[in-house]
Amino acid sequence: MQHLQGLRAFVSVAREGSVSRAAERLHLTQPAVSLKLKQLQDDLGLRLFRRKPQGLVLSADGHNLLPVAEKALAGIAAFEQSAQALHSTVRGRLKIGTIVDPEFIRLGSFLHQLVARAPQLETELHQGMSGRVLEQVRNGSLDVGFFLAPPGLGAGQSSPELMYRELTRFDYHVIAPAGWASRVADSRWSSLAGLPWIVTPPDSVHNRLLADAMEPHGLVPNGVAQVDQEACMLDLVRAGVGLSLARDALAMAERQERGLVVVEGVRIPCALSFIWRKDREDELVIAEALEALAGVWLFEALDGADRKNRPISP
Numbered sequence: 001m002q003h004l005q006g007l008r009a010f011v012s013v014a015r016e017g018s019v020s021r022a023a024e025r026l027h028l029t030q031p032a033v034s035l036k037l038k039q040l041q042d043d044l045g046l047r048l049f050r051r052k053p054q055g056l057v058l059s060a061d062g063h064n065l066l067p068v069a070e071k072a073l074a075g076i077a078a079f080e081q082s083a084q085a086l087h088s089t090v091r092g093r094l095k096i097g098t099i100v101d102p103e104f105i106r107l108g109s110f111l112h113q114l115v116a117r118a119p120q121l122e123t124e125l126h127q128g129m130s131g132r133v134l135e136q137v138r139n140g141s142l143d144v145g146f147f148l149a150p151p152g153l154g155a156g157q158s159s160p161e162l163m164y165r166e167l168t169r170f171d172y173h174v175i176a177p178a179g180w181a182s183r184v185a186d187s188r189w190s191s192l193a194g195l196p197w198i199v200t201p202p203d204s205v206h207n208r209l210l211a212d213a214m215e216p217h218g219l220v221p222n223g224v225a226q227v228d229q230e231a232c233m234l235d236l237v238r239a240g241v242g243l244s245l246a247r248d249a250l251a252m253a254e255r256q257e258r259g260l261v262v263v264e265g266v267r268i269p270c271a272l273s274f275i276w277r278k279d280r281e282d283e284l285v286i287a288e289a290l291e292a293l294a295g296v297w298l299f300e301a302l303d304g305a306d307r308k309n310r311p312i313s314p
Contacts, residue, residue, distance in 0.1 A: 004076065006040030007069050009033045010048060014066050017055045093122045094285045097133030097145025100230060104247070105146045105272065106296050113292035121285060129228065131203030137275050138162060144276045144289050148205035150212070151271040163281060164273040165290070167297045172209055172268040173251040177240040178259035184243070187265045189217050196242030198233050199223035206233075206245045209268045 012022035013033065023033045041048055048062035058066060094114075098107060111123060126133075126142060133145035134155055147155060147164065154164035174192060176184045183195060193214055199221055200206040210221055224242050227233050233244045238258055245268065246254065254260040274293055280286050 003040055003043065006036045006043070007073055009036040010040055010062075011066065011069050011073060013037060013049065013056055014058055014062065017057070019056070091120045092285050093124055094144065094289060095124045095126060095142045096289075097136055097142040097147075098125050098127050099130045099133060099146045099148065100247075104249075109296045110292055113295040114289065117292055117295075118285075118288045121288060129201065129203040130205050131208070134159065134162075134275065135203075137277065140277070143280070143285060144274060147273045147275045148270055149273065150209070151269050153271075154273055155275050161278055162275050163278045164275045165293065167272045167274060167293075169269065169271045171248045172206075172245045172270055173248060174243055174263040174266045175237055175246045175251050175254060176243050176261040176263060177237055178261065179240075180261050184261060184263045187263050189214055189219055192243065192263070192266075193217075193219040194222055196224040197221035198225050198227060198236045198242050198244045200226065200233070201228055204228065205270065209270060210245060213268055 008026060009022065012025050013019055016022045016025060019030050019033050019037075023030045026033060028036075037048070046061045046065075047059050048065065049056040050059050051057075098105060102108060107125075114121065114123065126136070128136075130146070130148040133142065134147055136142040137145045138155075138159055138161065149156065151166070151169050154166070155162040174184070174187075176195075184192065186192075197210075199210070202208075214220060221243075225236055227236065230246075230250075234246065234250070234254065236242065237244050237246075237254075237260060243263075247270075251260075251262050255262050274290075276286050276289075
């Protein structure tokens with residue numbers, strides 16, 4: 001950087017052919033440009049210009065050094081531009097709470113978008129049940145997370161400090177082991193509740209949805225086994241242990257591929273949402289996550305409601 005001003009004076013005078021025009025270009029006085037040029041020549045021990053009636057012309061040494069000087073100035077300009085860009089680059093670590101399977105929440109596409117937008121941002125994934133993700137986002141141990149709840153509810157009225165974006169809506173079905181069609185022919189909750197059920201912990205959306213469906217009738221499921229992973233739940237249904245809830249795509253696939261029974265006429269609506277703390281919405285890492293999410297999910301309106309940035313209160 002020692003000769004930066006001298007290099008600029010040298011290149012400008014070479015391009016303009018005069019000190020006066022170079023001074024205008026550089027927004028300096030003529031004496032200042034002449035001084036910078038003299039200092040550069042003295043430091044190099046070379047004469048870069050020859051004076052002629054029509055103005056200054058490059059000497060042989062000047063001709064040789066001009067392309068190198070222009071390249072040096074271009075490199076310095078690129079360096080300064082890159083340094084300036086770093087001021088707006090998002091850095092840090094984003095802790096993301098994930099649920100169910102990666103394909104369903106489009107995790108790979110989401111991370112791809114995030115890395116493309118903010119390559120300096122590190123991500124840290126924490127898999128768990130949606131209720132646990134909710135609690136961790138609320139207490140700050142996670143920055144953002146995916147969450148399952150009835151449509152329009154988001155994280156619920158008990159979590160007013162959280163915001164959410166509803167990504168998609170779908171249905172849960174009641175599935176039963178192969179050969180149980182006659183046992184689940186009566187699809188009323190009063191009949192289904194007494195059959196064996198594979199239940200889940202309170203943090204699971206299955207637990208919450210099933211309670212919402214049965215409690216208004218004063219019912220509780222006849223739990224015979226408790227699991228905390230969807231894969232285990234499906235294995236137990238396949239083994240003939242009892243009933244369970246399954247997302248519509250999984251339920252249809254299990255019926256077609258393994259002969260499991262899908263109880264007719266029973267659907268429990270659900271929504272996949274993305275949640276974060278309201279008081280952190282302006283943080284760059286959160287903003288980048290939301291923008292990356294928008295590149296993966298199309299926030300079409302459902303039932304005429306704008307789901308793109310709806311607050312917690314339904």
